[in-house]
Amino acid sequence: MQALCRDCFAQPEGAECQACGSARILRHEELGRLAIAHVDCDAFYAAVEKRDDPALAGRPVLVGGRRRGVVMAACYDARRFGVRSAMPMFAALRACPDAAVIRPDMKKYAAVSREVRALMEGVTPAVEPLSIDEAVLDLAGTERLHRAKPAATLARLQRRIEAEIGITVSIGLSHNRFLAKIASGEDKPGGFFAIGRGDARRFLAPRKVALIPGVGEAMERRLAADGIATVGDLQARPEAELARRYGAMGRRLARLSRGEDRRAVAGRAMRKSLSADTTFAQDIAAPEALAARLWPLAETVARRLKAEGIGARTITVKLKRADFRLRTRRATLPHATQSADAIWRAGASLAEKEADGTPFRLIGIGASNYAPAAEADPPDLADPGSAARRDVERAIDTIRERFGEDAIGHGRGLG
Secondary structure, eight states, X not given: OEEEETTTOOOOOSSSOTTTOOOOEEEETTGGGOOEXXXXXXXXXXXXXXXXXXXXXXXXXXXXXXTTSBEEEEOHHHHTTTOOTTOXXXXXXXXXXXXXXXXXXXXXXXXXXXXXXXXXXXXXXXXEEEETTEEEEEOTTOHHHHTSOHHHHHHHHHHHIIIIISOOEEEEEESSHHHHHHHHTXXXXXXXXXXXXXXXXXXXXXXXXXXXXXXXXXXXXHHHHTTOOBHHHHHTSOHHHHHHHHTHHHHHHXXXXXXXXOOOOOOGGGOOOEEEEEEEEXXXXXXXXXXXXXXXXXXXXXXXHHHXXXXXXXXXXXXXXXXXXXXXXXXXXXXXXXXXXXXXXXXXXXXHHHXXXXXXXXXXXXXXXXXXXXXXXXXXTTOTHHHHHHHHHHHHHHHHHHHOGGGOOOGGGOX
């Protein structure tokens, strides 16, 4: 049996870690061979609100509309009273009358989600977000980079999210995404649970068939009418029989009931580029005029990179002539960037090389060749002013998040 201390990342032999005394030990026979993880933020919206308001510590917190609304998130203090997400708010308050009800702040939650995603992408580029508060990660092939098995890398990631962002996540680890997602719900909040190839069928067998994605109430009733109530009942039926009875869904039920799932994790590398362009009211030939038109496009691309939680190494400029012929130039930067200023400078330089007096009717700029946000815009000793420009851009981003896109802008965007 392999073991991992979730606090000091040692490999203990007993019930407690000999190195740090912790009892938070993850054990599984296949621990060193599992690399697919499902990371789920615990009671995400409520956790962010409790993090930001110390007065809410220890109190039941509900995020959602007032009495005529529904519960979007309930913290674990509230869940002890039977409150759940999607419950009508009046029913939740009847069960838990002392709960604090907070209106959702989706901008804030999206910003925290991007922070969490950036830390995930710091451990693997194969991160597939499933929603604002969960993602699937594939850590296969990362051992040399992190000098650790995926389980230890994930334990460190879990600690970093809690220490740096102030919320907890639960992690499920397996050899495929279906089992990883099930595992992440087994030890909430702040848990870490593993399901391997050898124990998947045994683990799934006693569960209700509703555990399988796609089995809603109607399908559950249909299966029950055929004597199938648990995943074990599905395992006992031949796949051909289930296919005859339920078609393609029957084959899917048979395979998932055995813990089989061939779906790959679709990481950031699958996106080709982010871009923005504009068509002029009148053709433009002057390089300074082309550079001026590039600035708002560079801001748009930078904003999208930040929203995606990624940086880009390659900048591409396209220029369309009056006769609709297209010119394209690209440059690869020394490091990835999320900065509108860096994107604009690279793009303006590329456009200047094409500004030979030809009138253009369209200009566009794109970013590609992605990297995790954590790798973007490192300190540049060769350009001392880059740090100040980044600080200005961050200040502008903060003001715009609070007061809207038109609240403030860079001087080069005027006119």
